[in-house]
Amino acid sequence: MEENYKLAKWLSGEMPENELAAFQAEPDFALYDKIKKYSAELETPTFNEQLVLSKILVSPKKEIKTISLMQNWFFRIAAVLVIGLGLFFTFQNFASYTEYAENGVLNTFTLPDNSEVVLNSGSEIQYKKWNWDNNRALNLEGEAYFKVAKGQKFEVNTPLGKVTVLGTQFNVKQRDNRFDVTCYEGKVKVNYKDQELVITKGMSIAFDNGKSITIPESTVQSPEWLNDELVFYQEDLKSIVSELERHFNVSLVIKNIDNSQLFTGTIPAKNIALSLEILATTYHLKSTQVSKNEYRLESLDAQ
Known part of the structure; x- marks a missing residue:
């Protein structure tokens, strides 16, 4: 109320000199002075200065929030970190992973469902982690031995054919125009061109330039190249x-x-x-x- 009273005295020209100096030093004085100045310049026949003043006095003042320079940088860094982490986790989930075995070495690794893979020399596998349990599919170029964990169907795609299993142990080899599949446990379905075949433990199938090759059954428990x-x-x-x-x-x-x-x-x-x-x-x-x-x-x- 005291602030409103001082403002009224100033507008009416009744403020003493000692009070005027203190009033002019207040932070809001510049705003009041502009209002008084612009109000005086308005050319309206029935301008009510007191009404304008009363509206100013009753309107709520918006609190001005200030953010320090340090806080501003903190928020920027936090935003960058949040965006960066989001991009990182998105990349982790949706990006294709590549496992490669260079010539002269083998590469042993596990897939997201703990299926085990041994990649033979000069071979490559690509797969995605995202939704792996419901879409266990990968691309193979070369040769690999698989010990597949139980779960949804498991697919190995090669440039020459596709192998589908549920949970088993098998070997897939694709080199140039040669395609070999051997089953060491369980059951394996092989799609080669327009043919679909099922092999079980100890059985192998092979195709070379589209020609089927008969391979005798075997009692070995894993691919010989592992040894x-x-x-x-x-x-x-x-x-x-x-x-x-x-x-x-x-x-x-x-x-x-x-x-x-x-x-x-x-x-x-x-x-x-x-x-x-x-x-x-x-x-x-x-x-x-x-x-x-x-x-x-x-x-x-x-x-």
């Missing part, structure tokens, strides 16, 4: 050489060889010299080490 043995069924020299290159991480140069003979058998793969000796004996070749990681294979018949 440094490379097993081949009716495969040509080029395929065998490529597999040895991936396994040992070496370069094998073939010279003057024109041999279409298909090979079926097992090559021990703990020692590159022994593996090449077996290959050379089978195909009548000469193996020469050119450098630390390069070998040359030549036909003895051409010499």
Whole structure:
């Protein structure tokens, strides 16, 4: 009430000099002075200055909130962190994950449902974590051994065919135009082009350039390549050489060889010299080490 009284005295010109100096020093004086100035300039025939003043006095004053510079920076940093964390978790859930096994090494890892995967040399797998339990699907290029946890169906997609299981152990190999699947436990459904086949424990199927290959049943409990043995069924020299290159991480140069003979058998793969000796004996070749990681294979018949 006292503030309103002072304002009324000032507007009416009745404020003493000693009070006027103190009133002019108040923070709101500049606002009052502007109102008085602009009100005086209005050209209205019936302007009621007292009415304007009373409206100003009864209207609620908005509280002016101030944020310190430090608080402002704090809020900016917090906003950046919140956005960053949101983008990070979104990326974690929706991004594709890639597992890769370089030549000469194996890569063992687990999927979100604790299914176990061993990726053979020179192979790659891509999958997404988001909604994995309801959509257990991945893309494979190369060769991998799977021990699948129980749950929804599990799909392995390759450029040549698709393998579908529920919970089992199996091996999938896709190299160029060759597609092999072996079941070690449970049941596996294989889709290759327009064919759909089901195999059970101990059974294998293979296709090479669209042609079906008969593979005898086996009693082994896991892929031989896990124990440094490379097993081949009716495969040509080029395929065998490529597999040895991936396994040992070496370069094998073939010279003057024109041999279409298909090979079926097992090559021990703990020692590159022994593996090449077996290959050379089978195909009548000469193996020469050119450098630390390069070998040359030549036909003895051409010499």
